[in-house]
Amino acid sequence: MSAPPRLPAQVRLVDSVRPRFGPDRGFLFDERSGRVFSLNGSGAFAAARLHERRPIAEVLAAMVETFEVDEPTAHRALTAFVDHLLREGVAEVIDG
Amino acid sequence: MGEIWVGVTGFYTTENPHPGLAVMRALRRADPSWRILALTWDRLSTGAYAEGLVDAHAFIPYPAAGPRPLLKRIEAVVAAHPLDAVIPTVDAELPHWLAIRPGLRRLGVGSCLPTMTALRAREKRRLPALGRLAGLAVPDTLVLSTAAAVAHAAGTRKYPQIVKGTVVDSTVVHTPEEFRVAAWQLAAEWGYPVLAQPLIAGEEYDVAGVARRGELIEAAVMKKLAVTNKGTAWAGVTVEEPHFVALLRRIVAELRWDGGIEAEFIAGADGHLYCFEINPRLPSWVALACDAGVNLPAALVQLALGEDVEPGVARPGRLFARALVEHTFAGNPLAALTERTVRRGLLPAAVATASTPVVGRVGTVAITGLNAADNPSAGLTVARCLRALAPAPRLIGLTHEVLATGIYVDGVWDEVRLLPFPSREDGGYVEALIAQCRDAGTDCLIPTLDIDVPIVAWMADRLAAAGIATLVPPAAALAAAAKVRLPEVVARGFRVPRTRPISGWAELETAIDEMTMPFVLKGPVADAKPVRSAEEAHVVARRLAASWGFPLLAQEWIAGEEYGVAAVADRAHRIVGTVVVRKEIRSPNGNTWGGTTVTDRTLEGLAASFAEALGWIGPFELEVIRHPRRGPFVIEANPRFPAWIYLSAGAGANLPWAAVRLARGERVSALRTRPGTFYVRQAWDMTASVERMAALSVEGKVGRDVF
Numbered sequence: 157m158s159a160p161p162r163l164p165a166q167v168r169l170v171d172s173v174r175p176r177f178g179p180d181r182g183f184l185f186d187e188r189s190g191r192v193f194s195l196n197g198s199g200a201f202a203a204a205r206l207h208e209r210r211p212i213a214e215v216l217a218a219m220v221e222t223f224e225v226d227e228p229t230a231h232r233a234l235t236a237f238v239d240h241l242l243r244e245g246v247a248e249v250i251d252g
Numbered sequence: 253m254g255e256i257w258v259g260v261t262g263f264y265t266t267e268n269p270h271p272g273l274a275v276m277r278a279l280r281r282a283d284p285s286w287r288i289l290a291l292t293w294d295r296l297s298t299g300a301y302a303e304g305l306v307d308a309h310a311f312i313p314y315p316a317a318g319p320r321p322l323l324k325r326i327e328a329v330v331a332a333h334p335l336d337a338v339i340p341t342v343d344a345e346l347p348h349w350l351a352i353r354p355g356l357r358r359l360g361v362g363s364c365l366p367t368m369t370a371l372r373a374r375e376k377r378r379l380p381a382l383g384r385l386a387g388l389a390v391p392d393t394l395v396l397s398t399a400a401a402v403a404h405a406a407g408t409r410k411y412p413q414i415v416k417g418t419v420v421d422s423t424v425v426h427t428p429e430e431f432r433v434a435a436w437q438l439a440a441e442w443g444y445p446v447l448a449q450p451l452i453a454g455e456e457y458d459v460a461g462v463a464r465r466g467e468l469i470e471a472a473v474m475k476k477l478a479v480t481n482k483g484t485a486w487a488g489v490t491v492e493e494p495h496f497v498a499l500l501r502r503i504v505a506e507l508r509w510d511g512g513i514e515a516e517f518i519a520g521a522d523g524h525l526y527c528f529e530i531n532p533r534l535p536s537w538v539a540l541a542c543d544a545g546v547n548l549p550a551a552l553v554q555l556a557l558g559e560d561v562e563p564g565v566a567r568p569g570r571l572f573a574r575a576l577v578e579h580t581f582a583g584n585p586l587a588a589l590t591e592r593t594v595r596r597g598l599l600p601a602a603v604a605t606a607s608t609p610v611v612g613r614v615g616t617v618a619i620t621g622l623n624a625a626d627n628p629s630a631g632l633t634v635a636r637c638l639r640a641l642a643p644a645p646r647l648i649g650l651t652h653e654v655l656a657t658g659i660y661v662d663g664v665w666d667e668v669r670l671l672p673f674p675s676r677e678d679g680g681y682v683e684a685l686i687a688q689c690r691d692a693g694t695d696c697l698i699p700t701l702d703i704d705v706p707i708v709a710w711m712a713d714r715l716a717a718a719g720i721a722t723l724v725p726p727a728a729a730l731a732a733a734a735k736v737r738l739p740e741v742v743a744r745g746f747r748v749p750r751t752r753p754i755s756g757w758a759e760l761e762t763a764i765d766e767m768t769m770p771f772v773l774k775g776p777v778a779d780a781k782p783v784r785s786a787e788e789a790h791v792v793a794r795r796l797a798a799s800w801g802f803p804l805l806a807q808e809w810i811a812g813e814e815y816g817v818a819a820v821a822d823r824a825h826r827i828v829g830t831v832v833v834r835k836e837i838r839s840p841n842g843n844t845w846g847g848t849t850v851t852d853r854t855l856e857g858l859a860a861s862f863a864e865a866l867g868w869i870g871p872f873e874l875e876v877i878r879h880p881r882r883g884p885f886v887i888e889a890n891p892r893f894p895a896w897i898y899l900s901a902g903a904g905a906n907l908p909w910a911a912v913r914l915a916r917g918e919r920v921s922a923l924r925t926r927p928g929t930f931y932v933r934q935a936w937d938m939t940a941s942v943e944r945m946a947a948l949s950v951e952g953k954v955g956r957d958v959f
Contacts, residue, residue, distance in 0.1 A: 188491060
């Protein structure tokens with residue numbers, strides 16, 4: 157069995173991103189590239205906390221509590237989400 | 253100095269709009285004291301009907317006439333009327349304006365235009381050479397000068413390709429057959445050569461600017477958010493991407509460019525930025541640049557008048573969404589314009605008021621179908637009819653997508669709410685529709701999408717139980733009016749073109765054998781295209797089947813004058829109002845962009861017979877072609893209002909309001925339509941902060957505070 161993918165300790169949205177978060181959805185606009193991203197409820201939840209510069213461990217714990225999922229499930233979802241934000245250039249690692 | 257008069261050209265403001273209308277908007281915003289002379293080719297130029305922007309009109313010759321007649325005409329204009337500067341905006345006429353520049357100087361008419369050498373160096377076929385000089389990546393471009401070269405290339409290219417006309421227009425093709433047909437169509441329209449490039453996957457960015465002697469002064473970068481099937485941007489947002497500005501700076505320096513310019517780029521999935529087109533004038537989205545802080549048309553005027561222009565770059569985060577907007581007049585206001593005259597004040601005097609006084613309750617009306625893009629739904633125009641009431645009801649727009657362009661039209665909606673797509677797998681559409689209507693206090697719902705009408709008809713009882721009135725046809729009537737079953741109405745006394753259903757590829761071959769060329773191929777729900785050869789029929793059928801599935805329909809081509817007949821039937825299947833429009837302005841894609849109401853008892857009778865024969869309730873539109881000898885043929889029956897329905901308010905027969913009142917169970921007296929009311933449709937770029945799209949996306953609704 158392989159080890160779970162590693163999450164950076166802290167990630168933030170880059171300065172060119174204008175975010176908007178609601179309870180069920182979120183929206184990111186990158187004013188450098190012009191790309192827009194629509195987020196579902198859990199994506200908006202995680203992105204809002206990253207935007208507040210919360211450490212990843214804290215975001216993960218909040219997801220486990222709020223969405224009543226086990227930690228491996230939340231870890232997998234958060235890893236995929238963060239990886240996507242990093243690949244799209246709308247987030248950056250500030251403490252790897 | 254007295255009044256400054258600026259001549260502007262390019263007013264075919266249709267699917268692929270000329271920039272003239274947007275240029276006028278920017279000029280008006282720059283300095284309201286500047287006066288604008290619309291130099292228009294003809295009365296088909298819908299942008300020339302922009303009331304509030306055009307101060308005077310004059311005809312100029314079509315580009316095919318060449319530079320000499322153009323100069324002669326400008327001399328005549330200047331003899332009769334002041335003209336201080338010109339901004340030509342159409343690719344095909346630019347060489348002529350360059351050629352007559354000495355004459356313009358002699359006449360005291362300023363301009364800011366490139367040299368002929370620079371103009372030629374950025375032509376599509378010369379782009380690879382320019383790319384090498386300026387250090388730009390350019391897609392591999394094949395120049396095809398003959399039909400034989402096209403036939404040979406079709407078999408050797410790697411697909412998909414994009415085939416382009418030498419001046420404008422392009423088609424994406426996936427097979428050699430599509431390649432040959434597209435090249436043939438483009439050559440027929442624009443002549444040889446045609447160009448072929450590999451289709452590069454990626455995101456598209458346009459950079460517009462104004463340059464003086466090879467120095468870029470102002471620039472705006474726009475990312476395309478939505479495009480038409482021809483690749484024309486229909487929504488976009490300004491971005492802060494200095495790299496694109498730097499690339500445009502290199503281009504204008506290499507060309508020693510003067511004037512407006514636009515470069516189009518693809519940020520390829522391979523990480524490269526490809527420049528695939530350089531246009532020698534300002535783009536049609538230039539109103540966005542103005543909204544984002546750089547007024548490029550105003551800069552051109554200042555440069556043309558010898559003034560200095562402060563450098564600038566557009567700020568990011570401003571959005572444009574192109575919506576089709578109708579204007580109505582009591583007759584064609586350009587009818588009085590001749591080839592020899594210059595006329596002021598033609599538009600204000602002719603505007604037809606759409607205002608309709610109302611006594612009693614107006615309530616709250618929800619409307620679907622807010623996409624007002626190049627093939628528009630009717631939601632926006634139905635709303636504009638209801639907004640014309642005095643007082644107007646509260647208007648709730650219901651949309652499935654945040655980029656439906658009608659959302660962004662100011663002064664129409666009290667609220668816009670987001671609905672799930674009816675087809676979504678987890679269901680919930682019906683519940684969401686009722687919940688949104690109730691939450692907004694709606695007491696009447698008008699569906700305007702073909703896909704919505706049967707759903708609303710099916711759930712009409714549940715809507716009624718929730719206090720939401722509707723006026724929709726019964727299921728049997730809807731089924732009888734469906735495209736595939738329309739030929740059956742022949743049995744009820746209607747004339748319909750000979751139509752053959754095609755349920756698979758084998759039946760397409762039979763249809764090609766049996767039908768006389770040209771004939772029309774239609775999708776089962778929407779879309780239609782005339783075909784003139786077997787090869788073209790194969791290509792069109794493949795496209796239609798890929799979009800809509802089978803059955804397709806092969807329909808006899810009927811030559812004649814085209815009409816639209818919009819009507820509303822009450823619950824006893826009696827017509828309370830009919831508006832008949834003679835279609836007068838058509839775009840190359842076959843869409844209607846202008847027309848005039850007529851009194852036509854035959855067509856009005858056709859609508860009445862249709863409602864009675866099918867047991868119809870609610871709005872509908874019949875599309876009719878009147879053959880000069882065989883009489884009127886019904887070619888289509890649409891189960892909702894047409895997108896041109898704003899004309900009904902301008903013509904004194906506000907059909908959407910009649911539908912609302914009938915839905916609520918009120919009595920409606922027969923409406924009378926004013927004949928001779930003229931309408932045009934313009935592609936108009938609404939601009940807004942990207943926050944409006946964000947708010948709709950996140951909160952699921954936006955209200956008056958953001959409109």
